[in-house]
Amino acid sequence: MRVCFLILFAFLIVGVGHCPAQDFFRVNWNNPQGTSHQFRTFSSRGGAAELMDSVSVEFRSLGYLMHYWEEIEKKDTLTFQLQPGNQHSWKAIKQGNVPEEWWKKLGSPPLYYSGPYTWMETLVKSMENEGFPFAAVRIDSIETEDTYLTGVLELDKGPLILWDSLKVSGESRTTQKYLQLYSGLVPGKPFSQKEFESGVRRIRRSPYFQLDSIPYLGFQLKSAAPHFRLKDRRINVFDGVVGLIPNQNQPNSMLLTGDINLQLYHLGGKGRDISLHWQRPNFQSQNLDLSAKESYLFGSPLSFELDFSLLKQDTTFVNRGVSIEFGYSISEFGNIRFFNRRQAGDLIGGFESAEVLPSYLDFRWNSYGLGAAWNMLDDPIFPRKGSTIEAEFSIGNKNLVENTAIPGEVYQKFDKSSTQLQAKLHAEKHVYLTPVWGMWIRMKSGVLKNDNLFLNELSRLGGLRSIRGFNELYFFADRYAFLNFEQRLFFGKGSYLMAFGDFGVINNPFTSPQIDRPRSFGLGINLDTDGGLFSFVFGMGKSAFQPATISQSRIHFGYLARF
Template identity: 50%
Template sequence: MKTFLLAFFLFFIAGGQLCEAQGAYWIKWTTDPVQESADWTSYSNKLEGNQYLDSLQQSLQELGYLSLLLVKEEVSKDSLLMKIVLGEKYSWESISLGNVPKEFSENIDPITSEYSSATRWMRKAISNAENRGFPFAQIKLDSIQRRGNLLSAVFYFDSGPLILWDSLKVAGETKTQESYLQNTTGIRPGTPFSQKQLDAATLALTRSPYFVQTQAPQVEFQIQQAQPTFTLRDRNTNVLDGVIGLLPNQNEPGKMLITGQLDLELYHLGGKGRDVALHWKRLNIATQSLEISAKESFLFNSPIDVSVGFSLLKQDSTFLNRFLSLDFGYHISQMSYLRFFTRRQSSDVLNTEDFDELTELPEVADYRWNQYGIGWSWDGRDSPFFTRRGFLITGEFALGNKRILENTGFPAEVYDNLDLKSPQYLGKLEIEKHVYIRPTWGMWLKGSGGFTQNQNLLLNDLFRLGGLKSIRGFNENYFFAKSYGYLNMEQRLFFGENSFLMVFADFGILENPYFATSIDKPISFGAGINLDTGSGIFRFIYGVGKSNLQPLQFSYSRIHFGYLARF
């Protein structure tokens, strides 16, 4: 019985392979004189094989073999032996531009004696016409003359009607307004039709964080107008994220401290690219932070984006920082974004009881800092959400005058011989790289750096680092830094579009002038999971780190988990 089953299985496999082989069509060809050849190649059927031969014949004719001859010999029903007699090779002696308008012949490489150069020239001229409002333009060779294997001709050009853009349409399951899409694509009614502009618009919409295109754009031509229709489906981009963290309670050794975080982000409100966000964190018993922001895209249908923001950081009972910002952004290209901003930064000391006997300015003080700056970003990622390849660069630089306020809780002599007004500046840069190795394996790398400088630099001036979004394995905002640089590295094992297991390692170097050892070199490592549930993302990350102030012990490990709901 076993022998019978084995024989049947082998017969089944052999029969399947035989059937597959019977459906194939084999072709072998060579040129005469011999220049190129191809050994026996299999095609799924005879029709596919003939289509390949047609494309081969066309490519040889474009090289100048206009009188080539195909000699076919059927070896069997499923095999064809082809000999291609090339014949004489033709080239151009001269070509006149004829009636081709000058604006359509600009920036095109000149025609050479090579026969295919004329074809390339005509395709480029047609492309120029399509991008200047003439999508039905035609060009052909006229008055062709032959002298031996040398040819001469004249171009004849027919532009067809001038086509202008009509108002665009939006279709599909989307709330996106036509005005927003018009500003995003740059397609304006009354301007000349451009195939290049349509292709660029398609690419820009593909990269949008708000929606996806469910089909290629459709263009309807009527009465010398072109009306594009874009079919979209909104993404689930809105975010409701709650995270719980378990940390050692430094005030009560041996006990754990539960911290909290709330992220609420609403995108594309009203279908106009209007965004609002709220972020709240409780870092420990007495430390909290709050960030509120809002963005209006294409203000009054201009190319300018405007955003405002407010943030607050209460550092236990030491100081309270407040930031108020106003940004103006401009899309230089699909990938490049430029912005100008101004910020008002305020800081106040909360408890002055420990400063009664000071003779010089302490590490914290009240101040006001008005900043003016410029920022730039370059987004070369393949997707804003499910990135596999590409990179992202963001940077900014700001400067302005900082004014130190005299606090009545400090002795008056701490302000003697102190320049209360002085220039201060800062800069930040981030580079993010996604490496695609195979469908289930990728890497994520991120390098970040920054600095701030002032002759009266204070502790409450410094950058705050540490935690889930910077150097993992430490409490949120654990580090103070005058200047910093750190590298995040992740190996990701994907088992879904946005689900993956990961291991990470972070390396940093920080400078804090108020610590005895001003240079700190923290490191951390760990593992985690990012699970896409369809309606949201569940995250669990475990990390442990080492720095000047934290030993490398698992009792100092950090656990962060939460569910990020998208709707």
């Protein structure tokens, strides 16, 4: 028994010594171009096998159809060496049943090995956008000759699919007709995957509503019906303050003052907007802005907007303006608009003793213009990244109106009728740095050109929406450019702390010096609450007419009650 045990032990020792035990597995291969040698080392055979499969797929896609792996064992390492073999390519790809129009449109397939497959993917995607979402193509009747291949294309177009009426559900008042026009998915037109993706992007960027779930397509009876579940955004605005103060011009009477802002959007679910802004800061001045917009006028791709504005500046002048505008969307990101704008200015005070024309004057200006906008922001309400740019140009005839309170001879050296032009540019950029840190940069500029310009027709700047640290509409300018720069620290989707700097160049031909370079710095907070949007900004501004002192600093409040 003892002898048998010793013989068995000796046999096991000898057997183990001859059993292969690999500690490492190495995968070797040369780049397809033969420019460099690649290798990886693994502690398990499974890891090496996964890499070998990936490398094989790459070599096969390049035409090395006969490649194989050679195993080389040395000590404790098993090496897998790739032997690529010869590279195959196509000698000819025959048209087969591919329609001639597609063959001419895409050209013949390239003859390197993966060329026809890339060409086939392009063909299928093109047919998806022409009403054939189930199209398929393959290479049939493949023949080999040495390292050359010959094949014939075989196309199965599948049924022609047309757009059906889209379906709208969810907590939204949006009408089916409006959404069809807005998305561009018109019933009866051939199905297009590209149009569907573009329509989804447009809906995601709508200021009126947002997607409440992932949209999907329903196919039946050779038709495709897109389904959208929507939820309206809270974008309607109403806020205001109304007060009564003693009327200094009429004793024992009261004067209504205040600030009212009303903005109603997407009325009836049809993209119909109206807005009203009235402000009367004191008994001498007030301004009023009214606006109404109708989207897809009479079912056409045109939008229509009507605006009216009135500005009464103390006891000096009153300005009125009416504009009619037609807009047209040229893509999911851009639109153009054409407008006619009529503006009038009338003096209030008397100038019987005037020997020269005053800074303010009666005028009438009728202009026609063109505007364009390109919007690439990621969100229409609270963007975090992206950019937008708007440009506008108008030209028209301006007439001076003689005021009976001013001697007629002072008008003689001026052209009563002249050509006047105006141009504006607005660009902004949102930079996403981290989830809690971002930047906002905005530039605005404008020019009003005429040999006879008067103070009551100049652009007005200053305040919370332009150059902070100054009173609202503090500056008059015929030419201006300013830059707003903010660093934002986010603590919510639309809530953030800010540090800002505003820098401007303004030309006012009625002041000395004419060119002013206002700048301001400050801090602020923007709060997005359930009740609305609250803004608080502290700014210290400096210009040629305002020193940078604490006593001259400004606190800007803003509140938008959304519903």
